Amino acid sequence: MSYVLDTTVVIDHVNGYRPAEELLDRLFAETDQLYTCDVVTCEALSKGDQAVLAVKRALLDALEFVALAPEGARWAGEQRRMRPESGRRAPSTTDALIAALAHSLGATVVTRNGKDFEPFDVPVMGYGEIPA
Numbered sequence: 001m002s003y004v005l006d007t008t009v010v011i012d013h014v015n016g017y018r019p020a021e022e023l024l025d026r027l028f029a030e031t032d033q034l035y036t037c038d039v040v041t042c043e044a045l046s047k048g049d050q051a052v053l054a055v056k057r058a059l060l061d062a063l064e065f066v067a068l069a070p071e072g073a074r075w076a077g078e079q080r081r082m083r084p085e086s087g088r089r090a091p092s093t094t095d096a097l098i099a100a101l102a103h104s105l106g107a108t109v110v111t112r113n114g115k116d117f118e119p120f121d122v123p124v125m126g127y128g129e130i131p132a
Helices: 007-014 019-031 037-042 052-064 068-087 093-105 112-122
Strands: 003-005 034-036 110-112 125-126
Touching: 003 007, 003 093, 007 019, 007 037, 007 052, 007 110, 037 052, 037 093, 068 093, 068 112, 093 110, 093 112, 110 112, 112 125
Parallel strands: 003 034, 003 110, 110 125
Antiparallel strands: none
């Protein structure tokens, strides 16, 4: 199996959210096909002090970075365009790009926000929701 980690995983790992930590431990033990991309890297590194950023970078560096090909970007655009036509709100650009990468790799998106990826018909692995 291969997995594209959503930004939620990186943030939750840094924040010590146990379900994210346990899932990451399991995934690293199971496979070396754990991916990140420009969207996740940008989102994850856009906030935090130097200590937090260092932990985020360490996790991101342990993942394989994959750039989305032009066909994937076109797929993401089509997915966003089709949603309002069907009466639904368009998914975010960032989620569309992450889903496109998973689609192109035949990978599963790992996220705490599974509903964000429902419009894309890609496999999703959730790990819980942070209590309010």
